[in-house]
Structures are given as C-alpha cells and as structure tokens.
Amino acid sequence: MTTTAEAVRDFDALDGTIRKEIAKKIDALSENPLLGKPLGNKLGMDLLTGFFKLYAARKKYRIVYRLLKGRLEVVEIIGIGKREKEEIYKLVIRRLQELNNTL
Numbered sequence: 001m002t003t004t005a006e007a008v009r010d011f012d013a014l015d016g017t018i019r020k021e022i023a024k025k026i027d028a029l030s031e032n033p034l035l036g037k038p039l040g041n042k043l044g045m046d047l048l049t050g051f052f053k054l055y056a057a058r059k060k061y062r063i064v065y066r067l068l069k070g071r072l073e074v075v076e077i078i079g080i081g082k083r084e085k086e087e088i089y090k091l092v093i094r095r096l097q098e099l100n101n102t103l
Helices: 005-013 016-031 084-102
Strands: 051-056 061-068 074-082
Touching: 005 016, 005 074, 016 051, 016 061, 016 074, 061 084, 074 084
Parallel strands: none
Antiparallel strands: 051 061, 061 074
C-alpha cells in the first residue's frame, strides 16, 4: 500500500477517534483492495473514474484510492476527508488536476 503525502497529512489532521476508525478501514483495505465502491463522474468531471471510495466513521468520511497495476497490485490512497458537500471529492479532483499540470 502506498499513500500520497497529501493523504498522510489528511490522516494526521483527523482527531484521534476518527483516525482510529480510518486506520481500521485502511488495514481492512490492505487485506481486500476491492473493499471500496467504484467512483466515476463527480461534480461534472470524469477524473475519478478508476478510483474507489471506502466509507468510514458512519459514512461521514471517505478514503479515496486507486489500484496501481504492475507486478503486484498496490493500493494508492489519494485523500481522506469528509463526504459533506462533496468536500473529499473536490479535494481529490484538485490534487489530480495539479498532478496532471506538473506532468
């Protein structure tokens, strides 16, 4: 499993109780990378096709990740945040756009 630096900061910014719940979900994800539900078009943009969301903390938080193919299947966590007002999806889309602009 790999995590972007931004996702590590997302995790570190959570309060202790939520962080514990997210950590449990990440552990479960390491055992079953297909645990999440597929994402697709969000906010009128198709940047999240191929990504997955995993619910946490009574569905108030999302872990957004993708599977990186290669010799081994690797889970890359892109963001962790609240679902409220599509906050996490906006954050991940912004990160992906910034990444695409630097390539």
